[in-house]
Every structure is written in C-alpha cells, then in structure tokens.
Amino acid sequence: MLRLHLTTDDLAQIRVATAPDPMWEILLSLHLLRSRAAPVAFGAWRRAMRGRLAGAERARIEPLVPLAPPVGYSPDFLTPSPGAAGTAEGIERVLATPRRHLRADLTRLASQRRLPGWTGALADGDPATLRRLGTAIAAYHQVAVAPHWQQIHARFDADRALRGRMLLDGGVDRLLNGLNPAIRWRPPVLEMRHYRADRDVVLDGRPLLLVPSFFCWQHPISLYDWDRPPTLVYPVNHDVSWFASAARGDPERRLSTLLGPSRAAVLDAIAAGCTTTELARRVGISRAGASQHATALRDAGLVVTARLGKAVQHTLTPLGAALLDGPAATSHSGRKAGCFQRDVKGVARFRATGGG
Incomplete structure (x- = not known):
C-alpha cells in the first residue's frame, strides 16, 4: 500500500491535469495491448491494434516493447513530468532524460526481467539509441492512440x-x-x-x-520514484462500447445529419464545459468561429454561457444534453422524453440562425 x-x-x-497526458496514455495502452485485461472495454481495440501493429509496424515499435511489460515496473523516464504541450514535446522530454535517471530506471527494470543488450547503450544515454526509442514511441502513438484522441x-x-x-x-x-x-x-x-x-x-x-x-x-498508478x-x-469512467461506437461513428453521424457537421462537433465539444478558446482548440477552428457557433447554439437554447473572469464558460442546457444523447437515450423516462420533444422547437430556433 x-x-x-x-x-x-x-x-x-x-x-x-488540464489535458490528457499523451505519454501516460501511450504507456498504459501498451500495457493493455500486451495483456488480457478488460476484455469488454478494450478487447475489440486490442484485436484491431494487434492486427495493425504486425509486420513492419511491429518492427518500428520494437524498441519500446521490452520497456513496457504488461505487469510490474515500467521505467519512469517514459512518462516525464506532465505538462508537455503534446506528444512531440513529451518525446523530446524522454530523449532529454538525464543519464543518471536512465541508468537507475533500467537497472530497476533489469532486476525484474531480462532486457535486450541494446538497453545498455540506452542506459548510457547513447543518442542513436535514444532516437530509435523516440521513433518507436511516435510510431506506436500514431497507430494505437492518436486515432482515438477525441x-x-x-x-x-x-x-x-x-x-x-x-x-x-x-x-x-x-x-x-x-x-x-x-x-x-x-x-x-x-x-x-x-x-x-x-x-x-x-x-x-x-x-x-x-x-x-x-x-x-x-x-491508479504513479511514478516509482517519488x-x-x-x-x-x-x-476515468469507461464506456465499454467506446471502440465499437467509434468504428460506427453513430453519435457523430446522428448529430451531423440534424445540425450539420460543424455545429454538431461544437455541441459535442461543449459537453464537458469549456471556454471559447478551449472550444476552438478542441474543434480545430478559429476563436471567432467558435464564438459564432456557440452563439447560435445558445440562441437555440442548447448552450448556456457564463462569464468566468476575462473568459466565458460554455455548458450544455438540459435541452442540449438531451439532443446530444439522442432519442434512444431520452426515451427511458417521461422527463427525458419530454425534454427531447422540446428539442424540435430548439432545433427550429437553431436552423433559423443558419445551423445545418
């Protein structure tokens, strides 16, 4: 304990943390990929990834594999201090790990399992070996994590x-x-x-x-070295059908048909609450565009906006949440069904603003 x-x-x-940590997601997803844990939540993802990471792709990620066993210790240097702006910066931090930390972490790992000979060069901070590791991390992230970042x-x-x-x-x-x-x-x-x-x-x-x-x-998990x-x-709380839903694209398709793809994406991005700047980043549009879409959704009664210091915070109204859940989710109770019936008026107001 x-x-x-x-x-x-x-x-x-x-x-x-203010954003997901890509280096932790890379490491922990590799743990799951190499185990049989969570068959309901991650079984379909695991089967798909094993197929995609065969052959040449497997060779590309090979330097990372022995460093991330499915159980037990993994080197702390693979998950450097959180706060990196993204995967590229996270990998740069891995490559900049002080030699004393490389050696300490790999010595600890070697005490638990047999390591390939090239890890000796890694422990010495050999630049070429570090670059190979960085390439492997990037390759794995591109196949197994990046497609699911949303x-x-x-x-x-x-x-x-x-x-x-x-x-x-x-x-x-x-x-x-x-x-x-x-x-x-x-x-x-x-x-x-x-x-x-x-x-x-x-x-x-x-x-x-x-x-x-x-x-x-x-x-939960932490670094070994405190x-x-x-x-x-x-x-986080998992939706066990996440991978199948992502493959079908059902929720996004339903909203896109009703609202149009741009504002459907904006409504989905506001689900957890966000400022206009955060909304623009999540959807990949300009701040002015994010503000325009949020205003249209607010006028339709789907979003409420409150000032938060110099920024504004957008959150869904019950009407917006019901619309995002879809009719199947809203038919289980009279209250929610009533909310969904009122969506018709909300969408009418939305379309009057140019939505869809």
Missing part, C-alpha cells in the same frame, strides 16, 4: 468536470474519496491499495498532480 502524508499546505496545492479527450474532460463538481459540493474529502475505489482518504493520509510496494511518502510542499487517464484500468514530480494517475 502507498500512503501519501498530506499537510494542509499539500492539500491546498492538489491540482487536476474519445480520450472527451472522457478526460468529463472526468475533470466531475472532479470540479465533487470539490464544489463536498470539498477535498469528497474529491479524494471519489477518485477510485482503490483510493481512500483518511486525513491526513491518502492511501492507495494494490500498490506494488509498502511505502510512506511525504510531499514536503511539492504539489500533487492528479491525472485522469483513458487507458488506465481499474487501479523524488520526481508527484503524480497520481487514475482511470
């Missing part, structure tokens, strides 16, 4: 919004106790069961970062 001893100052500095980001945003509501409604106690069944907050100690060692950690004023992860399964930036990664 891991026990984090948190002072009042430590609690005040706890943060939830779903990953949507689940991340939903979880982050949930944590915000927990904090507002129940304070730090509810936030920490609601992270995962394996995590228990017994002030002043945050306990994490199913940890690979029995350890007590004192943060000494260093901020703890909570990272919701799409490919984290069941139990002298590095304190990070606790925990699983």
